[in-house]
Amino acid sequence: MNALPDLVCPAGSLPALKAAVDNGADAVYLGFKNDTNARNFAGLNFDPKTMAEGIRYAHGKGCEVLLAINTFPQAGRVADWQRAVDGAADLGVDAIILADIGLLDYASRRHPNQRLHLSVQGSATSYEAINFAHREFGVRRAVLPRVLTLAQVEHVIKNTPVEIEVFGFGSLCVMNEGRCWLSSYACGESPNTVGACSPAKYVKWDKQPGAMETRLNGILIDRFGDAEPAGYPTLCKGRFEVQGEMYYALEEPTSLNVLAILPEIVKIGVRAIKVEGRQRSPAYVTQVTRTLRAALSALANDKERYHVKPNWQAELAKVSEGNQATLGAYNRPWR
Amino acid sequence: MSQGFTIPRFQLPGFIAHIGARLPQWPHALVLVTGLNAALKMKLLPEDSLSALDGKLFRIRVNDTGGEASFTYYGGLFRPVFRSDRTPDLAFAANLSAYLQLLARQEDPDTLFFNRELSIEGDTELGLVVKNMLDAIDWPKVPALLPFQRP
Numbered sequence: 001m002n003a004l005p006d007l008v009c010p011a012g013s014l015p016a017l018k019a020a021v022d023n024g025a026d027a028v029y030l031g032f033k034n035d036t037n038a039r040n041f042a043g044l045n046f047d048p049k050t051m052a053e054g055i056r057y058a059h060g061k062g063c064e065v066l067l068a069i070n071t072f073p074q075a076g077r078v079a080d081w082q083r084a085v086d087g088a089a090d091l092g093v094d095a096i097i098l099a100d101i102g103l104l105d106y107a108s109r110r111h112p113n114q115r116l117h118l119s120v121q122g123s124a125t126s127y128e129a130i131n132f133a134h135r136e137f138g139v140r141r142a143v144l145p146r147v148l149t150l151a152q153v154e155h156v157i158k159n160t161p162v163e164i165e166v167f168g169f170g171s172l173c174v175m176n177e178g179r180c181w182l183s184s185y186a187c188g189e190s191p192n193t194v195g196a197c198s199p200a201k202y203v204k205w206d207k208q209p210g211a212m213e214t215r216l217n218g219i220l221i222d223r224f225g226d227a228e229p230a231g232y233p234t235l236c237k238g239r240f241e242v243q244g245e246m247y248y249a250l251e252e253p254t255s256l257n258v259l260a261i262l263p264e265i266v267k268i269g270v271r272a273i274k275v276e277g278r279q280r281s282p283a284y285v286t287q288v289t290r291t292l293r294a295a296l297s298a299l300a301n302d303k304e305r306y307h308v309k310p311n312w313q314a315e316l317a318k319v320s321e322g323n324q325a326t327l328g329a330y331n332r333p334w335r
Numbered sequence: 336m337s338q339g340f341t342i343p344r345f346q347l348p349g350f351i352a353h354i355g356a357r358l359p360q361w362p363h364a365l366v367l368v369t370g371l372n373a374a375l376k377m378k379l380l381p382e383d384s385l386s387a388l389d390g391k392l393f394r395i396r397v398n399d400t401g402g403e404a405s406f407t408y409y410g411g412l413f414r415p416v417f418r419s420d421r422t423p424d425l426a427f428a429a430n431l432s433a434y435l436q437l438l439a440r441q442e443d444p445d446t447l448f449f450n451r452e453l454s455i456e457g458d459t460e461l462g463l464v465v466k467n468m469l470d471a472i473d474w475p476k477v478p479a480l481l482p483f484q485r486p
Contacts, residue, residue: 012467012470013467013470013471014471014473015440015470015471015472015473016470018473033383041463041467042384042387042460042463042464042467043381043383043384043387043463043464043465043466043467043468043471044463044467047381050471199460200459200460200462200463201459201460203459203460204459205454205455205456205459206456207454207456212454224451226451227451228451229449229450229451230448230449230451231449233459253449279445280443280445281440281443281444281445281466281470282440282443282470283440283441283442283443283446284443284445284446286440287443318446318450319443319445319446320449321445321449322449
């Protein structure tokens, strides 16, 4: 069997980081408290002091720290992103996760010994794109967008020296990662520009008798009955009337969960499995990290007898958006 | 899996909310505000988040006890609000078990929100500030404040 992939877990705060480290993460990923990362939410992320403390804690327990600078430098402010790269290198993180080609170029020239990962926001889905980033910027790992089938992931792995990281659990969006402008269409701001999808200041939850309405910048995007599960307030997860029919026209709120295909993921040589959710609380990080760690350990112990335990599925189903999970593109019959 | 005590999901019988709603509400606000000010004093709450709370009115409603607490933050302190005709800037509503699960970091607010066990009304960004501020508190340093903290 291939080496077990690293379990890469989200940390939006110091307690979340500690929860990930203590529950079996091999690496945590985090961001600065500004728009250089795609989870730039009020009160989330790390100031220099907590980041230094987090790095100390993780390294003290043998856990790697990956720092996401995965938004795109905005006109006239490129220096802010370059400063973030310099800051990350100074902090001694194990890798910087970058999406922008200009920043990759800057980082590889300015900090030639710094390990660089290509972010999912970089939208590299082919081995040609990944090999380009390797050749030009020395990228050592690429995080694949959630659009490829398992066979396609395997094809990429066979044709690149770059380590491949895939998503293993978490909320799904329309998976046009790094290229999605739906949020900007509604509010003029998107992950690529301000580091947040559907920023909270545009979101309104209106309680009505028997229902709750979600509005994004005044646009009605969904209406939930009292017993219906809710989802994140994004356009892609809204229900719209299309040709006389009201339904999730873009995507149903759902979470990715790869427990059922974990043996295949290991077999094809995936180097790391990523958990989505830096915006979630320490409780979520604890639940997801310990469940995926239990599954990976079970696989390492006896791959022939690996099966998905009901309590793992129950734990993950509970924290899933929309209360349901999918294998996403991994097991899609079409390409 | 955790060795600690797990708070189950429960709902108190309906008559409790009937009685609770008729009881004075000021003790809830007082207890809550005392706890928050203790956290302030221990410098557990980040300055940048606190400045976003200045002058805002918050209301926390416990559906199944009929209890309700309103408070505000100004002049560097949390203060109870016993009577207000103003619509709160931010209002949370949930059953007691959901609040206990949140306090113990047993459940994540997004999970409770997806499952419709926690309702948030008002200024959504303010809600995010509060949520992330509470998440960022490094509780293990203050075990006395949190009897439900799990090992």
